[in-house]
Amino acid sequence: MNLLLDLALVAWLVVLALHVARTGDDRNAIVAFIAFGLLLGLAWTRLGAIDVALTEAAIGGGITGLLLLRAEAHLRRGRQADGAPRQGGGAKTIVAALASAVVALGLGLAVLAFPSPAPTLAQPALAAIDATGLGNPVTAVLLAYRALDTLLEKVVVLLALLGVWALTPDNLWGGAPELKEANPPQPLLYLARTLPPFGVLIAVYMVWVGADAPGGTFQAGSILAAMWLLVMLAGLSPAPETRSRLLRLLLVGGPALFFAIGFLGFAVAGGFLAYPKPLAKALIVGIEAALTVAIALALGLLVAGPSNKAPAR
Structure with missing residues (x-):
């Protein structure tokens, strides 16, 4: 079966x-x-x-x-x-399809060429997980072993948002994007009023359990962003003005906290993004919570696009 x-x-x-x-x-x-x-x-x-x-x-x-x-x-x-x-696509479509097929074939051959059993760092990762205080090895990899990669990924998300904002006309800079449908259908309004409380609850749960079970920052942030977009599309809440200081503070707050704790590692644990063992789990959960808010806002604003309404005077 x-x-x-x-x-x-x-x-x-x-x-x-x-x-x-x-x-x-x-x-x-x-x-x-x-x-x-x-x-x-x-x-x-x-x-x-x-x-x-x-x-x-x-x-x-x-x-x-x-x-x-x-x-x-x-x-x-x-x-x-x-x-x-x-x-129509024409020749470009054919070229893209052939290129994709070649890449897929190459990846398949690379996977098949692995020795059996394939090389893995799973055992060393599990052996060192006690030092992080975590129970989920994926979170340990993302926030401890390869924390620098995760930090840079969050910076890339912010840079992508800045790229979208850079498309805003000068006279609309600092304004808000407009997502509301002209006549939101009733099912959309119903979902926008019903789903967000459950979405927020699920997102909080995923952040909380992500330290010890499947879940985490990106997943929770995506759910929050989806709920926020649903509310904005239904017209129940307008998109914020991009000049808002609170909005910008929340956007940079997650990566900024990540950087701050990373540099603190030099003083208390002997290296950048090194956590003192007694506080490792608390620091990681704190980073995840701040990053979740930043990711939710960034993803929502990426979908919303550049401002198309002038800022309020």
């Missing part, structure tokens, strides 16, 4: 991938891409990688899909205003 489920899952993933690549309708392709991300999360679950599955479902199937839908709507409005038809 499990084998049949796995084969069906792989088949659906292949079908959806081909559909995304072949369909000529942008929105259709994006919806299929979202479904692909959700099924891929299920595939990671079948492989026992729960943390990866949660991230794929939240980022790949959720936030990225919403970002693509926003981009598609913007491009469609531009084409309608210009009266220009959508251009």
Whole structure:
């Protein structure tokens, strides 16, 4: 039975991938891409990688899909205003498909070339986990063993947001993006009023248990961002002005705290991003909490796009 489920899952993933690549309708392709991300999360679950599955479902199937839908709507409005038809892919599509096939084949050959059993650092990671006070080895890797990588990833998210804000016209700088639909449908309003409390509760739970079980910052931040976007799309709450000092403080607060604790490590633990053993877990959970807020705001504002309303005087 499990084998049949796995084969069906792989088949659906292949079908959806081909559909995304072949369909000529942008929105259709994006919806299929979202479904692909959700099924891929299920595939990671079948492989026992729960943390990866949660991230794929939240980022790949959720936030990225919403970002693509926003981009598609913007491009469609531009084409309608210009009266220009959508251009077909033609030779570019074929070249992209061939390049993707070559990359996929290369990755497959690389994986098959691994010795059996494949080399792993799982045992050393588990052996040193007691020093972090954590129970989840994935969190230990992200916030302790490879904390610098995680810190730089958060900085990249902020840089991406700055890139989006840089597209704001000068006369609208510091204003707010507009996400509200002209006439929000009743199901959207219902979901926007019903889901956010549950989403916030789930996000808090994922941050709290992430130290010892699957969960963590990116997953929780993605859920919070999705709930926030839902509320803004329904028009229940406007998007904040980007000149808001509180907004900017919360955006940089997570990475800033990460940096501060990292430099504190020189004084108390002998190195950058080194944690004193008695306080390691508390510091890591504190970093995760601050990063969750920053990630939620950054992801939500990335989807919202640049400001298209002038700041209030």
